[in-house]
Amino acid sequence: MPTELKMPALSPTMEEGTLAKWLVKEGDEVKSGDILAEIETDKATMEFEAVDEGKIAKILVPEGTDGVKVGAPIAILAGEGEDASAAATAAPKADTPPAAAPAPAAPEPKADATPKSPPPAPQPAALAQKSAGDRVKASPLARRIAQSQNIDLAGLQGSGPGGRIVRADVDAAVGKGPAAAPAAAPAAAPQAAPGLSTHLVMPGPIEQAIPHEAIKLSNIRKTIARRLTESKQQIPHIYLTVDIQLDALLKLRGELNAGLQSRGVKLSVNDLLIKALAQALIEVPECNVSFAGDQLFKYSRADVSVAVSIPAGLITPIIVGADTKSVSAISTEMKDLAARAKEGKLQPTEYQGGTASLSNMGMYGIKQFEAVINPPQGMIMAIGAGEKRPYVINDSLQIATVMSATGSFDHRAIDGADGAKLMQAFKRLVENPLGMLA
Structure with missing residues (x-):
């Protein structure tokens, strides 16, 4: 019967590893002592040897996969005289989360007999500050920059759609550049003393716009x-x-x-x-x-x-x-x-x-x-x-x-x-x- 090749424990403390590279492919004949794959542990990259003879019927875990638990099946080895294709068909499939049950259709709301008057239009200054549930409306990039610069978004007026705070608004707050013209002039802000900023400027992360390469950690x-x-x-x-x-x-x-x-x-x-x-x-x-x-x-x-x-x-x-x-x-x-x-x-x-x-x-x-x-x-x-x-x-x-x-x-x-x-x-x-x- 086909044999499962499992993720080996290559050190006493190893709990999971990265299947860095397969040195065999499906259909290859292997014998005991052949090097099948390179496994990257938390200390080194080590070789995984075959202990039995047979044919690689199916590779279950592709190379480059992180976090493979020790003991998890990574390939199927068909024994001598076994049909490799049949062994591959019988191979256990990778665990997949069950399909979510369709959500029941929400009942249609009944029409309210009493028509409600539309809410009053918010003032321009309020548009930039709060949204439903008292949550500040801002783009993710604006939030990231504001957090790194220690800026309270609630004190800014947004120039984006619907009063949304965008990067230009945060840049203007720290003196990087002019903000886009808002739909309405904001209320007069108190003047800061000459040479002083109204916001504390702190070192922040490198802007994602700078050319860079994201390197995956080994x-x-x-x-x-x-x-x-x-x-x-x-x-x-x-x-x-x-x-x-x-x-x-x-x-x-x-x-x-x-x-x-x-x-x-x-x-x-x-x-x-x-x-x-x-x-x-x-x-x-x-x-x-x-x-x-x-x-x-x-x-x-x-x-x-x-x-x-x-x-x-x-x-x-x-x-x-x-x-x-x-x-x-x-x-x-x-x-x-x-x-x-x-x-x-x-x-x-x-x-x-x-x-x-x-x-x-x-x-x-x-x-x-x-x-x-x-x-x-x-x-x-x-x-x-x-x-x-x-x-x-x-x-x-x-x-x-x-x-x-x-x-x-x-x-x-x-x-x-x-x-x-x-x-x-x-x-x-x-x-x-x-x-x-x-």
């Missing part, structure tokens, strides 16, 4: 927006910055790369900084924590999440146990994770978790920045560019390669003094890098 971008908003709203951030001399680390990196050349390994500064942060977290375990309401989780292993920019946004693959790994192992693993992150091929276990994060924007020439904590982690280290600066070495002013590093700490879980200890340990390890290799 699930990844929606998740980034939601999580970072929650982080800034719910986590009290404290920021601590240190300047770190890089010359010793750069020299060591050059020597290590010369020795690793035969193995095809080339260390980056970032690889060494990952190692330094991991060791600092083990030295200062008070910062290798996460806040969980009435509990504090203290970790005995340093799993460092590293921010990687991908076309869809940002993802943080994890170097698990970075404190115990060699720098060459960290380098090899990081290159593999970053490459697969940009291709959308990371497994959930490779980017979910981590005890702390590192974000490096030095390659863009950014001198210093403050990163947003990635919950439920307790801290993130923001790395700026290494640059030549005047620097005091052995009580004399010299030129050194210096970078600024800023730690963002969850002040609910990490005290300022403990954060300062971590920054101090990180600075010491970077400035004396041989200690990381011991």
Whole structure:
């Protein structure tokens, strides 16, 4: 009998996803292990594999569909020897809302024996202000602009049909342009003092008339927006910055790369900084924590999440146990994770978790920045560019390669003094890098 292919749960927290792309079409023969579709979760785009052999009888969910619930049928697979067309005919149809029952015909109103006199014609000023039910008559665009400019529509006179307030009336109220001539002259308004406006002008949304492109948000971008908003709203951030001399680390990196050349390994500064942060977290375990309401989780292993920019946004693959790994192992693993992150091929276990994060924007020439904590982690280290600066070495002013590093700490879980200890340990390890290799 035909088999329903259902929306898979590609991560422990996945409840719905976007069917980004079908890689098969109706009538195609597939076997176990074939890639059928690309599913976009809230973290990455992942591949959906076939587990049975058969023929794609019917595709129930077209590609590009958002919000497909986990477990919902997305296609019908006809088994060996089954008629694909018959299986497609027997396929469950997409749920559609039942047709609304026709509304009963409204009874015709009976003629009133007593004729009523027509209501008096409203005055011109009243036409612009109120409609039936005390509702201001205004176009949707006029309402939107008035709301953004903090203007009370009830105080305006409309120049549109039937006294309707249009955009020109709102523009005139904020001094953008003249209003269209109303049907009747309004009552004299009180004169404002010279140089003062009678309306408070507030920044508003960009006018829709400006040429623009509306770009649909991906699930990844929606998740980034939601999580970072929650982080800034719910986590009290404290920021601590240190300047770190890089010359010793750069020299060591050059020597290590010369020795690793035969193995095809080339260390980056970032690889060494990952190692330094991991060791600092083990030295200062008070910062290798996460806040969980009435509990504090203290970790005995340093799993460092590293921010990687991908076309869809940002993802943080994890170097698990970075404190115990060699720098060459960290380098090899990081290159593999970053490459697969940009291709959308990371497994959930490779980017979910981590005890702390590192974000490096030095390659863009950014001198210093403050990163947003990635919950439920307790801290993130923001790395700026290494640059030549005047620097005091052995009580004399010299030129050194210096970078600024800023730690963002969850002040609910990490005290300022403990954060300062971590920054101090990180600075010491970077400035004396041989200690990381011991």
